[in-house]
Amino acid sequence: MSETKVSLRGKKRTHNCGELRASDINKAVTLNGWVDRRRDLGGVIFIDLRDRYGKTQVVFAPQHNESVYQVAKQLRGEDVISVSGKVEHRPEGTTNQNLPTGEVEVLADDLVILNEAETPPFPIDSDIDTSEDLRLRYRYLDLRREPMQRNLTTRHKMAQVVRRYLDGLDFLEIETPFLMKSTPEGARDYLVPSRIHRGKFYALPQSPQTYKQILMVSGFDRYFQIVKCFRDEDLRADRQPEFTQIDIEMSFIQEEDIYKMAEGLVKTLFKEVKGIDIKTPLPRMSYDEAVTRYGSDKPDLRFGLPIEDVTETLRGSEFKVFESAIQSGSLVCGVNLPGQAGVSRKQIDELTELAKSCGAAGLVYFKVVGDSLESPTAKHFSAEQLKQLHEKFSANNGDLILLVTQPRGRIYQTLGLFRLELGKRFGLIDENQNALLWVTEFPLLEWSEDEKRFAAMHHPFTSPREEDVVNLDNGLKEYAEKKRWLSENSVNKARARAYDLVWNGNEIAGGSIRIFHPELQQKMFSCLGISKEEAEKKFGFLMEAFKYGAPPHGGIAFGFDRLVMLFTGSKSIRDVIAFPKTSSAMSLMDDAPNEVSRDQLIELHLKVI
């Protein structure tokens, strides 16, 4: 530290750094904040003083106050100061229209240096060219940057809007435990060793699922929580070991009630945070349609390019590639890229590469010229087939039809990815549009080839549709006969009372109507290959609760981190979390996780092996 006199107390601020306007001119004010920028101009020192609320220009002039000017000469960026002076109009021609305080400056009469700062490892600017690791290491400095301040402020605002909305609808915010029972089903639990109970462990919640259902059994009727959840998974770019969920559950309701409540919430958020009016009710699309038309269970509907299945149209052609694929059960599907018939050979090659990177083996194209289709492969198809192809895609002159062939189990994913890439590459996505929709009628179960059994697509508490319970009954009969699960078992036909809310291709919420009868819950467990004993051990308390009068109930959960990321236009959820972990689940700022003392482990009856 230099010899500057640093004080423990400065004068209390009268205003924040974003507050002063022309109407404050001649007022004596005190500001507290950080030295954002310092300029020395003709023997006068100018600084921008910064706090959370904004920036204000402060002037230190030797002719006005020599001693204060001398102190100011020592100021460096990020020093913390308390400065007092008179608000003045900035001289003609020097006002800054981009700054709310840009008409005024404070002519300093007094200056107290509250803390000095070393030179930061990176500049505290909106845009910085710094590795994320360095930003995370010095997170306290990174968080001073305006985009981070704005992101966390928006996050705060969104949380308050959500709570006010739900409070207004008689929802109760009820805290559920963080130290709960480990019932791994799906993701891995984070465990917490018990000191008092040797060899026993708590688990951190992957979600408050069982507790919120218990609260419905308790008659709380409408519950919500903005709550941390934990999953010990190998992290992908967009995942964190701890994440925040807006968790909502309601009793005596059906799907329509959840839709209405959630649409109101989204509408309110858009209005209050972005000033945008969202039209409700939102459109709905079945899972089947989403997958077969858009190749995704979270379709981005800001643009078209729907997938068409032309397998039957093209069946029986002389085009070997398609015909042998069709014969072996594959499909031929594609999209119609409007107005791109003029692509060059080189561009076609690029599109082919793109299709391959999405999983296709190759790409067949047809340029739409008037009423006819032109392509090196066109000669292998009958005139009638080409006519029907033209019709199927409702093609217009100048369009470009792109086809691939693959087995049913893979082609939709391929074309889903391809469609998104085409949308980006050809500028088809209107960034100002907000395409929200419900995806409904999810399958109840999905086959796990590894485990040779079915897993819950949503979770084991999701109700099948009433008319599909018979599929569970049939499936269990088939299982009893075959003594093992086969992927073609009848349970595969059961659809769930589950729904996802999708915004511009992102799943922002998901939920379901729950099972509320112990018998049906037991049936579901059986379909998942969970034995009565295992179900009893893991979920016995929930099954038992259901015996004492469980109401019909259901809910939905929003991924809050992702929602804030999308609302703030951030690139990563790490930019909307104050202290995120890296992809190896580390905190670079404080070095967590770290080693603990031998004593701590002995108390927990644990040994590292």
Place this chain on the structure above:
Amino acid sequence: MSETKVSLRGKKRTHNCGELRASDINKAVTLNGWVDRRRDLGGVIFIDLRDRYGKTQVVFAPQHNESVYQVAKQLRGEDVISVSGKVEHRPEGTTNQNLPTGEVEVLADDLVILNEAETPPFPIDSDIDTSEDLRLRYRYLDLRREPMQRNLTTRHKMAQVVRRYLDGLDFLEIETPFLMKSTPEGARDYLVPSRIHRGKFYALPQSPQTYKQILMVSGFDRYFQIVKCFRDEDLRADRQPEFTQIDIEMSFIQEEDIYKMAEGLVKTLFKEVKGIDIKTPLPRMSYDEAVTRYGSDKPDLRFGLPIEDVTETLRGSEFKVFESAIQSGSLVCGVNLPGQAGVSRKQIDELTELAKSCGAAGLVYFKVVGDSLESPTAKHFSAEQLKQLHEKFSANNGDLILLVTQPRGRIYQTLGLFRLELGKRFGLIDENQNALLWVTEFPLLEWSEDEKRFAAMHHPFTSPREEDVVNLDNGLKEYAEKKRWLSENSVNKARARAYDLVWNGNEIAGGSIRIFHPELQQKMFSCLGISKEEAEKKFGFLMEAFKYGAPPHGGIAFGFDRLVMLFTGSKSIRDVIAFPKTSSAMSLMDDAPNEVSRDQLIELHLKVI
């Protein structure tokens, strides 16, 4: 399950069970809820249908609808039903003024049984005579009881009021991590083993202390969070392994700013939750005064009985017990119990026993009769001493002065407990009063006889008063000379910029102005016997953050569980927590903690020993 047809869907409710009034008569309505009580009267079935919002009487009359009546005959308590019918006025003389819906009843036209209930292990009544263990085991049923519903509803309301208040003052709610670094200092951390980083652990936060300070360094200026904290301690009656804190931190402030903000919060809570106007600013009392006058750092000021020190008044008497105690450095202190001079010998014996149970060796009493003091011991004191004793206690005719002698280090605790017991026993406590006060000027450090060093009374980040920094400097010099810490070291004189908020003898909040200069923080660590290396290892990131421009800051935290307990008049914090743990940190409902699979432990590189 009986043969009753249970349905997956009932009719959607048009009203809740607390809503119908005389103005709704003749409306066709549908209610959903639980069968609270059933009575069969003269061939007609009456049930009270219950939900979170209230109860409504439903009538099943065979002459009105025979088939519905037949279904209703099967109804049992806690069955979940959907019932439709017409709202009617209750017959003359049968209205219930105690029930908001007591003027009406619903004559049932339709009944769907949504779920049947087994007989609950205890009645769902407001008052039940059931062990707490059984209540916790069947928490979902316990939570149906009206007092529990009311408690959690009040808790919800308080959380919203707190957030709205702080949001209105520009505080930002910022989430801090749950998976953090283990830095045990004081209580034991709950640890979370890392799977990816063998042998390393996260810790669950005991409080977000370091993070909120980091947020101040980041310029967030005003932060709050209603947040779970964790301490792995041997539980006392009023403690939980996980508890909730209203955590608040501000920059560029002094004590007065915290007081004002916190008083506003408390005032708002009292007004909005209890409809009570609290007068602010609240009174303040130094720690020294609280201890010497009330024998507690959280004095209950709903009644008087201040402690008076009469050591000097009585020094030199012929009463051996006191004189030898005084000679050996003990104090003689006591309280004046108004109007109790008429106590019997038996009552004096009881009071003596009470004093002993509070830690005293014995009790000396003086009955105030007119201007004189009567007591078997009176003859051992001079007339002047008795006169001064009388004056010291401002005694009135009929009062009873009670004295004890003990060393200075123990007498205040003894008399603090004794005072509280007297207050209860003699009905001196006005239960309708709300005595709030600040206790200030806490000692910075307290001597640990076990460890032969000083520990932080609040926490190591609490700032000493500016004028007391010199005591740290002197103390460190003395330590350097003596090479070891002694209890009479100068640091013992340092007072902290710490404060507690006390309500009727309960500490409801505590906080401090923090150290914000790295040098002073290092000095504080030295006084705590924390080496530079240890400080660097544990709090290096905070010390480093302070080098880049930390603002003056401070904060306060409210114990939210206890606050809700006090606001709801509950006897235990377990009655205001949805799913609490027992005193051995177990959840009786779901049996957490539990054993986990071998695979889970192997993945975590752990072995139970």
